[in-house]
Amino acid sequence: MTTLEGRRVLVVGGSAGIGRAFATQAVAQGAQVVFAARRKDKLDEAVAEAGGGTPVAADICVESGCEQLIAETVAALDGPIDVVFISAGSAPMRMFKDTTPDDWKALLDLNVVGIHQVIRHALPHLAPGAIVSALSSEGVNQPRTALGGYVVSKVALERSIEMWRTEHPSVRFSVVAVGATVPTEFGNLFDMELLTFALEDWAKRGLAQADFMDASEVAVFLTEMYATALRFPGINVDHMVLRSPSAVTDEHQTTALTENL
Numbered sequence: 001m002t003t004l005e006g007r008r009v010l011v012v013g014g015s016a017g018i019g020r021a022f023a024t025q026a027v028a029q030g031a032q033v034v035f036a037a038r039r040k041d042k043l044d045e046a047v048a049e050a051g052g053g054t055p056v057a058a059d060i061c062v063e064s065g066c067e068q069l070i071a072e073t074v075a076a077l078d079g080p081i082d083v084v085f086i087s088a089g090s091a092p093m094r095m096f097k098d099t100t101p102d103d104w105k106a107l108l109d110l111n112v113v114g115i116h117q118v119i120r121h122a123l124p125h126l127a128p129g130a131i132v133s134a135l136s137s138e139g140v141n142q143p144r145t146a147l148g149g150y151v152v153s154k155v156a157l158e159r160s161i162e163m164w165r166t167e168h169p170s171v172r173f174s175v176v177a178v179g180a181t182v183p184t185e186f187g188n189l190f191d192m193e194l195l196t197f198a199l200e201d202w203a204k205r206g207l208a209q210a211d212f213m214d215a216s217e218v219a220v221f222l223t224e225m226y227a228t229a230l231r232f233p234g235i236n237v238d239h240m241v242l243r244s245p246s247a248v249t250d251e252h253q254t255t256a257l258t259e260n261l
Helices: 017-028 040-050 063-076 101-125 148-167 192-204 215-231 251-260
Strands: 008-012 032-037 054-057 081-086 126-137 172-178 239-242
Touching: 008 017, 008 101, 017 032, 017 040, 017 081, 017 215, 032 040, 032 063, 040 054, 054 063, 063 101, 081 101, 081 215, 101 126, 101 148, 126 148, 126 215, 148 172, 172 215
Parallel strands: 008 032, 008 081, 032 054, 081 126, 126 172, 172 239
Antiparallel strands: none
8 A cells, every 4th residue: 555654744624524534544644744724623633533743723714824824834844745635615505596795705715715825825835746636526517506606616726726737837736526425514504404405406417426425435545546646756636536436316315315414
């Protein structure tokens, strides 16, 4: 098994979900890892659970937060950053007609502008052949009812990553579009009535799968993939989609899906 042993890793969104699982797995493999997110209590809990790593509480939606994050990351690691893994994101559930200017601002501030600012400040501190990976959504190519604003912000994120790749070819920029995964905090604030309606609609359109991926398994897959990529600096994973191989479900199975979220 190829691992991240000895590598220096920054995980943005390291307090929960896939980001936390990725950071925890990287620690287990022997990497130096910075867990970054807004909530210090959750970061401290994640680092304690992982048995290693450095927590950095920072809000990437403000410029000073991005500067602080990279400054503390550089101070915590013993050399340039090999992997920046970005799983931070916001996903309000709204019908598109109900998406407000405040919703748009929150989505773009975090999912697009904040991530751009993290990369901008991290750029001078990346190792040769470093990998910058951002999580996107399978919904970019298959939009889902009630997640319109989220999907649009992920489209913008993916185009942003393409722009970084165009202007900085010495850095390997990677996008991973992820399907339904548990446990995450993706649906914690969803309105359950709207979620039930949306899941029924997704099922009718063949967009709701019967099984969810496991966040820990996704993390193992991604850490091993990027560990292998670091051995081969002439190869990049520009874009990939991870989803459960299970069959799509029907509208009569939405209760189980709702419980998973």
